Amino acid sequence: MTATEISKLVGVTRATVSNWRKRHDDFPKPVGGTEFRPVFDWNAVQTWLADRGQDATDAPILSLQTELRSALSSDDARILLAGLKPSDSGWVSSDPATTDAVSGVLKTLAHAAEVEGPRAALQALADHAHGGEQNVGLYRTPELVATLMAELLEPLHAGPARVLDPACGGGSLLVAAAERGATELYGQDISETQAVLARLVVQAETEVDADIATGDSLHDDAFPGLEVDAVLSSPLSVRDWAADRVHIDDPRWAYGTPGRMDSDLAWVQHALAHLRPGGRAVLLLPAHVASKASGRRIRGALLRAGALRAVITLPPRLPQLLWARLNPQIWILEKPDTDAAVADSVLLVDTAAGEAAQSGAGDAVDWPPVAETVRRVWSTFVEGRAAQAEEPNVSTVVRVVDLLDEEVDLTPGPRVRLAIDPEIVAVEADTALSRLRATVAELADASEAVGQVRQISGATWRTATLSDLASGGAVRILRAQPSRSTASDDEDLRLAITGRDIATGGPASGKIKVEPDSLAVEVAIGDVLVPTVRGPRGQAFRIGGPEEEGIALGPNVQLVRTDPQRLDPWFVAGFIGGIDEGPSLGTTAIHSALHRTRIPLLPLAQQQRYGEAFRRLHQLRAALAQAGEAVDQVAEVMTTGLVAGALEPTAGSATHEDIGNPRGGSE
Numbered sequence: 001m002t003a004t005e006i007s008k009l010v011g012v013t014r015a016t017v018s019n020w021r022k023r024h025d026d027f028p029k030p031v032g033g034t035e036f037r038p039v040f041d042w043n044a045v046q047t048w049l050a051d052r053g054q055d056a057t058d059a060p061i062l063s064l065q066t067e068l069r070s071a072l073s074s075d076d077a078r079i080l081l082a083g084l085k086p087s088d089s090g091w092v093s094s095d096p097a098t099t100d101a102v103s104g105v106l107k108t109l110a111h112a113a114e115v116e117g118p119r120a121a122l123q124a125l126a127d128h129a130h131g132g133e134q135n136v137g138l139y140r141t142p143e144l145v146a147t148l149m150a151e152l153l154e155p156l157h158a159g160p161a162r163v164l165d166p167a168c169g170g171g172s173l174l175v176a177a178a179e180r181g182a183t184e185l186y187g188q189d190i191s192e193t194q195a196v197l198a199r200l201v202v203q204a205e206t207e208v209d210a211d212i213a214t215g216d217s218l219h220d221d222a223f224p225g226l227e228v229d230a231v232l233s234s235p236l237s238v239r240d241w242a243a244d245r246v247h248i249d250d251p252r253w254a255y256g257t258p259g260r261m262d263s264d265l266a267w268v269q270h271a272l273a274h275l276r277p278g279g280r281a282v283l284l285l286p287a288h289v290a291s292k293a294s295g296r297r298i299r300g301a302l303l304r305a306g307a308l309r310a311v312i313t314l315p316p317r318l319p320q321l322l323w324a325r326l327n328p329q330i331w332i333l334e335k336p337d338t339d340a341a342v343a344d345s346v347l348l349v350d351t352a353a354g355e356a357a358q359s360g361a362g363d364a365v366d367w368p369p370v371a372e373t374v375r376r377v378w379s380t381f382v383e384g385r386a387a388q389a390e391e392p393n394v395s396t397v398v399r400v401v402d403l404l405d406e407e408v409d410l411t412p413g414p415r416v417r418l419a420i421d422p423e424i425v426a427v428e429a430d431t432a433l434s435r436l437r438a439t440v441a442e443l444a445d446a447s448e449a450v451g452q453v454r455q456i457s458g459a460t461w462r463t464a465t466l467s468d469l470a471s472g473g474a475v476r477i478l479r480a481q482p483s484r485s486t487a488s489d490d491e492d493l494r495l496a497i498t499g500r501d502i503a504t505g506g507p508a509s510g511k512i513k514v515e516p517d518s519l520a521v522e523v524a525i526g527d528v529l530v531p532t533v534r535g536p537r538g539q540a541f542r543i544g545g546p547e548e549e550g551i552a553l554g555p556n557v558q559l560v561r562t563d564p565q566r567l568d569p570w571f572v573a574g575f576i577g578g579i580d581e582g583p584s585l586g587t588t589a590i591h592s593a594l595h596r597t598r599i600p601l602l603p604l605a606q607q608q609r610y611g612e613a614f615r616r617l618h619q620l621r622a623a624l625a626q627a628g629e630a631v632d633q634v635a636e637v638m639t640t641g642l643v644a645g646a647l648e649p650t651a652g653s654a655t656h657e658d659i660g661n662p663r664g665g666s667e
Helices: 003-010 016-024 042-050 060-071 074-082 099-116 119-130 142-151 172-178 192-205 263-273 293-305 367-382 412-418 422-450 466-473 499-504 569-578 602-643 656-660
Strands: 084-087 088-093 164-165 185-191 211-214 228-233 275-286 307-314 328-332 345-350 395-400 463-465 475-479 493-497 509-511 528-531 557-562 599-600
Touching: 003 016, 003 060, 042 088, 060 119, 060 293, 074 084, 074 099, 074 119, 074 192, 074 395, 084 475, 099 119, 119 192, 119 493, 142 172, 142 275, 142 367, 164 172, 164 192, 172 185, 172 192, 185 192, 228 263, 263 275, 263 293, 263 328, 263 475, 293 307, 307 367, 307 412, 345 367, 345 412, 367 395, 395 412, 422 602, 463 466, 466 599, 499 528, 499 557, 528 569, 557 569, 569 599, 569 602
Parallel strands: 164 185, 164 228, 185 211, 228 275, 307 345
Antiparallel strands: 084 088, 275 328, 307 328, 345 395, 463 599, 475 557, 493 509, 528 557
């Protein structure tokens, strides 16, 4: 098992595992791999973690990856993948001389597929066949993005009956198309392993028998002359696609011959060439396609023909995309129909800077509101209601003639920000300023409240650990029990609060499986919720309130329930969050050794005074966070309004001294 896989199981960062290795001489030594990517014995790591109070989640996919590394070479895995056949128990090998190692892998593969789904299990096998690198799925598209792209095919005249993906990778887009009514699926991939994977995934997850070919679609099209209702694809963007190998009179280049650095525009025209008149293509492309100078002639030809209907910028940091450092875009194209009028406008959507995209923490993106926004504005636009498809700071409809300038820049962001309603922006600015003033007032009140303390000489308290208090019945320390069920239906899942929710201050976002013969741990008002692992800037605790009451306890969180006749919860929480717990397991995360936390033994009335002080400090932190969010909102709204010409400074808002001061204010 690699260090990355260990970090995923335990719920810490990869850097934390690296620090464990450096700081703890007893951390298990590598048993294989390389100097830069060592592999560890998982049983030894589990024992080491258990000695330090760390729990590891049961993860079938990681178990499968571990067994593959120990049982099969990459060549063996490639042969096994190519010969897999579905069976009632999962999959069987077509090789009559199946070894015990292969039989064991097939059993683990079937279990992983049952728990995590066939696609994830088969992808793990394909990754190992590629040499064990987990980022080898060159055309892997996140399932949520694939679902949105398939939904953007609707409505077509008769439904997307026949769909092609000329760079199908693992088949996620073909599966999404089948789930929305596609009855004929065609795919091609340059990697033989990926093509086999796509065939198996489609076979396992749909009832459609897909026609999957191996080869380079741009140079060796496996389906010449095929016309489909829709093309769905997430092709790999390359710096040089060997343009000199194609004929200049290739009928696919109806909008111009792509240069050797313009592989994305070659894929665009390849997709259009395979569409029937009126058919639709939805492609996931890197953002530079919309503005790259070498592609402006082809972009202009696409616009003039009415082939390009929408450009949609997605949020950055989407997981599993090779272009994670860029803003990926969805391009929607339609094959011009000679019997229909030429489209004279294009929908431009920018979700990258919207509130929905920014609501995630770290690398996460709150995807549902992003997808809903895209679906809403696209369906409104395609129904002919262009005015309703324009939403402030989200989308705008631009006439083709206005896009045909010297650059033919189709990047949505600048045009979306300029197409805003001054009245709406003014209202948003007033609302944001009102919120800022209210939060600043709350922060001032909170800062006054925390000052109600006085000096005392060093207190000499008797203390007891939480473990001792639990033994005496003054507190109960609870954790959610890991589920061993393989059920995955939504009705088997309950909303749960996680350690991440507490550390980030967000609402409950987790899901846990409920066992038929056991009850979930439910949060009660007054419970102290403590993350098992928290970053140095994360919140140290949360006191259960009405919002958390009845919610299940999720992973990576511990619950301290006090006897209200003996201990004040805010008093206990303050000492849990305010005392240095000693050496941690890493510098990037603080392991919460809750049972060792010492609590002073004070009368209840005195506890309550301390508890009130801790509560006020907690409110001060919350007020500061809210004020910071309000400042960001004011700056964003007003900057947008000033840049777009929807707002202007009032007379007398600046002086000559202000303007001349490089620090931005009068001295």
